[in-house]
Amino acid sequence: MKVEFEKVLPGEIEKRSFEIITEELDQKGICLDEKLAPVIKRVIHTTADFDYAESLYFSEGVLEAAEQAIRQGACIVTDTRMAMSGINKRTLAKFGGEVYNFMADEDVARIARENGTTRAVACMDKAAQIDRPLIFAIGNAPTALIRLYELIRDGKIAPKLIIGVPVGFVNVVFAKELIMQTDIPCIVARGRKGGSNVAAAICNGILYGMSDGR
Amino acid sequence: MKVEFEKVLPGEIEKRSFEIITEELDQKGICLDEKLAPVIKRVIHTTADFDYAESLYFSEGVLEAAEQAIRQGACIVTDTRMAMSGINKRTLAKFGGEVYNFMADEDVARIARENGTTRAVACMDKAAQIDRPLIFAIGNAPTALIRLYELIRDGKIAPKLIIGVPVGFVNVVFAKELIMQTDIPCIVARGRKGGSNVAAAICNGILYGMSDGR
Numbered sequence: 092m093k094v095e096f097e098k099v100l101p102g103e104i105e106k107r108s109f110e111i112i113t114e115e116l117d118q119k120g121i122c123l124d125e126k127l128a129p130v131i132k133r134v135i136h137t138t139a140d141f142d143y144a145e146s147l148y149f150s151e152g153v154l155e156a157a158e159q160a161i162r163q164g165a166c167i168v169t170d171t172r173m174a175m176s177g178i179n180k181r182t183l184a185k186f187g188g189e190v191y192n193f194m195a196d197e198d199v200a201r202i203a204r205e206n207g208t209t210r211a212v213a214c215m216d217k218a219a220q221i222d223r224p225l226i227f228a229i230g231n232a233p234t235a236l237i238r239l240y241e242l243i244r245d246g247k248i249a250p251k252l253i254i255g256v257p258v259g260f261v262n263v264v265f266a267k268e269l270i271m272q273t274d275i276p277c278i279v280a281r282g283r284k285g286g287s288n289v290a291a292a293i294c295n296g297i298l299y300g301m302s303d304g305r
Numbered sequence: 306m307k308v309e310f311e312k313v314l315p316g317e318i319e320k321r322s323f324e325i326i327t328e329e330l331d332q333k334g335i336c337l338d339e340k341l342a343p344v345i346k347r348v349i350h351t352t353a354d355f356d357y358a359e360s361l362y363f364s365e366g367v368l369e370a371a372e373q374a375i376r377q378g379a380c381i382v383t384d385t386r387m388a389m390s391g392i393n394k395r396t397l398a399k400f401g402g403e404v405y406n407f408m409a410d411e412d413v414a415r416i417a418r419e420n421g422t423t424r425a426v427a428c429m430d431k432a433a434q435i436d437r438p439l440i441f442a443i444g445n446a447p448t449a450l451i452r453l454y455e456l457i458r459d460g461k462i463a464p465k466l467i468i469g470v471p472v473g474f475v476n477v478v479f480a481k482e483l484i485m486q487t488d489i490p491c492i493v494a495r496g497r498k499g500g501s502n503v504a505a506a507i508c509n510g511i512l513y514g515m516s517d518g519r
Binding site for chain 1: 306307308309310311313314315318321322325326350351352353354385386387389390391417421422423448472473474475476477478479482496497498499500501502505
């Protein structure tokens with residue numbers, strides 16, 4: 092871990108960061124799947140946490156499914172404003188998609204209160220009304236993942252992809268295990284770690300893999 | 306790490322999370338300073354990463370200085386939209402403060418290009434023009450911290466607090482070490498880890514400690 096100043100041009104910082112990540116993965120003897128590596132490395136770049144090299148789960152063919160959905164104009168639904176902020180919306184827009192987040196909506200707050208659920212649950216119900224192909228990027232609320240599981244089971248929604256990376260201590264591991272049991276394409280950070288930044292990094296990792304010049 | 310479902314009411318999830326964090330810190334034999342504990346636990350809550358129990362550095366009297374600045378209407382400058390999104394702006398507004406982020410400003414992009422710097426550097430220069438007490442919450446760009454160091458050294462800015470928690474691989478450790486050498490009150494995540502989520506969590510930890518009912 093270098094403490095000395097390293098002269099790197101502004102436009103080269105990200106490239107140099109990825110070089111360092113690649114070198115250190117090699118040193119640790121971790122060999123990533125070639126197709127998945129850019130997404131995994133982007134998460135490590137966002138967190139400086141090499142645990143993700145081993146905790147990220149990708150369902151079979153998930154990147155191909157994600158790319159196809161994005162090319163068909165899929166929109167991304169997040170469970171936080173932070174994740175929404177972090178996603179490169181300009182790159183997504185090239186493919187016709189946009190990002191939705193309903194957490195600050197008044198009807199969401201009211202319905203959550205009436206039903207005794209989290210707002211994240213009410214957001215998933217609201218998203219289920221959208222008649223467009225959807226990708227869910229869940230970086231915060233395990234309750235959102237549990238609700239998604241129920242909506243899928245009941246045939247009320249069929250997401251093109253679930254990025255299930257909530258962080259935390261209450262029902263986080265449980266919720267992630269549920270999502271991995273569905274047959275929906277998914278990327279999950281097993282264990283407690285994750286976050287809105289991780290959710291956004293995975294979205295961007297997929298988008299940058301599809302797009303030159305972002 | 307529990308995999309089974311734990312029944313917790315929506316309004317109780319955060320409280321339960323903090324109980325689990327407190328229990329596990331005890332089990333690990335980690336004893337936090339009583340005054341700093343709420344902020345450290347909020348970072349662990351945001352990341353599920355107990356490394357922060359040992360990596361977070363607080364300069365002497367920093368929380369008192371931060372609280373005093375916020376009571377005097379200090380504003381928070383962030384280096385990402387994500388950090389801005391994550392800060393509880395309603396609670397900050399109770400004290401008269403607001404959050405600034407200049408990353409998407411056209412003049413920032415232009416000046417950064419002209420000067421061959423990162424946009425984060427140009428943002429710090431722009432922030433130095435603001436005639437209000439300022440707190441800097443830097444979760445992404447070490448170049449922002451390095452520029453802050455230069456502005457402080459040259460007497461061009463005197464922040465009330467620097468939250469120096471950029472994440473990454475290029476000059477991140479170097480930049481954090483620089484900030485810890487100043488006499489500006491600071492909270493720093495030593496090492497490579499950090500992030501916009503961590504920067505926001507520290508801001509919120511301070512704000513919630515000052516405010517009942519958020």
